[in-house]
Amino acid sequence: MKILIIGGGNMGLTFARSFLATHIVVAENMYILEKSIEKAEELKKQQIGTIYGEPANYIKEADLIILAVKPQDIKDLFARIKPFVDEQQVVLSIMAGIKIETISEGIGTKKVVRAMPNLPAQIGVGMTVYTSSPEVTRIELVTVQNLLNATGKAVYVEEEKMIDAATAISGSGPAYVFYFMQKLIESATEMGFSKAEAEMLSYQTFRGAVELFNKYDFTCQEWIGKVSSKGGTTEAAINTMDGKKSGDHFKEGVFAALRRAKELSENA
Numbered sequence: 001m002k003i004l005i006i007g008g009g010n011m012g013l014t015f016a017r018s019f020l021a022t023h024i025v026v027a028e029n030m031y032i033l034e035k036s037i038e039k040a041e042e043l044k045k046q047q048i049g050t051i052y053g054e055p056a057n058y059i060k061e062a063d064l065i066i067l068a069v070k071p072q073d074i075k076d077l078f079a080r081i082k083p084f085v086d087e088q089q090v091v092l093s094i095m096a097g098i099k100i101e102t103i104s105e106g107i108g109t110k111k112v113v114r115a116m117p118n119l120p121a122q123i124g125v126g127m128t129v130y131t132s133s134p135e136v137t138r139i140e141l142v143t144v145q146n147l148l149n150a151t152g153k154a155v156y157v158e159e160e161k162m163i164d165a166a167t168a169i170s171g172s173g174p175a176y177v178f179y180f181m182q183k184l185i186e187s188a189t190e191m192g193f194s195k196a197e198a199e200m201l202s203y204q205t206f207r208g209a210v211e212l213f214n215k216y217d218f219t220c221q222e223w224i225g226k227v228s229s230k231g232g233t234t235e236a237a238i239n240t241m242d243g244k245k246s247g248d249h250f251k252e253g254v255f256a257a258l259r260r261a262k263e264l265s266e267n268a
């Protein structure tokens with residue numbers, strides 16, 4: 001299978017490296033179109049595939065075209081690649097906020113898969129939510145799913161509006177986790193731990209909790225119950241957080257991300 005990745009930046013290269021590392025695609029079948037001359041020169045030194053600086057007929061050879069440029073660059077990109085895209089080619093877009101319809105109209109293909117990956121894809125533990133236009137066949141979707149699985153886990157959704165929801169949950173989600181880790185680190189240093197100790201306490205606590213959740217079939221609420229005892233320290237913390245409506249405020253933040261994702265989709 002021949003893959004063309006357009007945009008050799010953070011995400012484009014994350015995808016390229018994941019496909020190569022999992023042997024789903026060999027370097028001979030990987031094409032990367034990168035408009036930045038410096039980046040393209042740098043990429044040519046790495047054995048990551050064939051690097052192009054300009055669109056041309058090679059685009060037609062790709063079984064899958066992956067769009068990984070910034071949303072603000074699409075107008076220019078679409079105009080440049082449209083003459084070389086066949087309407088039967090499958091296009092996978094990972095661009096935030098760009099609708100299937102916009103891509104379909106922009107480059108003249110009906111087979112569009114739209115995905116929202118997240119940052120941990122860089123180390124193979126990403127979470128991607130994706131959907132597709134009805135013209136994409138089941139077999140083509142399975143191929144895309146296998147590719148997305150190379151970067152972590154992938155979930156298919158029927159409705160495109162769920163991509164905005166995924167943006168608010170798993171797309172922005174790593175930042176929420178870092179936010180909480182940061183607050184735990186700040187609390188630990190204020191209590192007297194060194195920065196290194198505070199980071200280790202915070203990191204290992206998050207990791208341990210996530211791994212417990214993964215290993216056993218208990219809900220988060222049940223796990224909170226297991227850590228807490230009547231009149232104890234955890235109960236004191238949770239009661240204070242509940243009293244200050246910290247949970248509600250957190251959810252307000254997540255819904256603000258959803259509103260913003262919708263606004264960006266509408267205005268793109």
Ligand SMILES: NC(=O)c1ccc[n+]([C@@H]2O[C@H](COP(=O)([O-])OP(=O)(O)OC[C@H]3O[C@@H](n4cnc5c(N)ncnc54)[C@H](OP(=O)(O)O)[C@@H]3O)[C@@H](O)[C@H]2O)c1
Nearest residue numbers: 007009010011033034035036068069070071073077095096
């Ligand atoms: N980073 C994330 O965590 C994340 C998560 C989910 C989704 N995404 C989506 O992934 C996409 C890429 O993000 P990124 O962080 O990887 O951006 P990035 O690092 O800026 O990479 C985009 C690359 O595409 C190049 N490019 C722009 N126009 C081009 C064209 N016409 N032809 C060929 N190459 C072109 C850019 O070159 P120049 O530098 O010269 O402009 C840049 O090297 C975005 O749409 C974003 O919404 C990112």
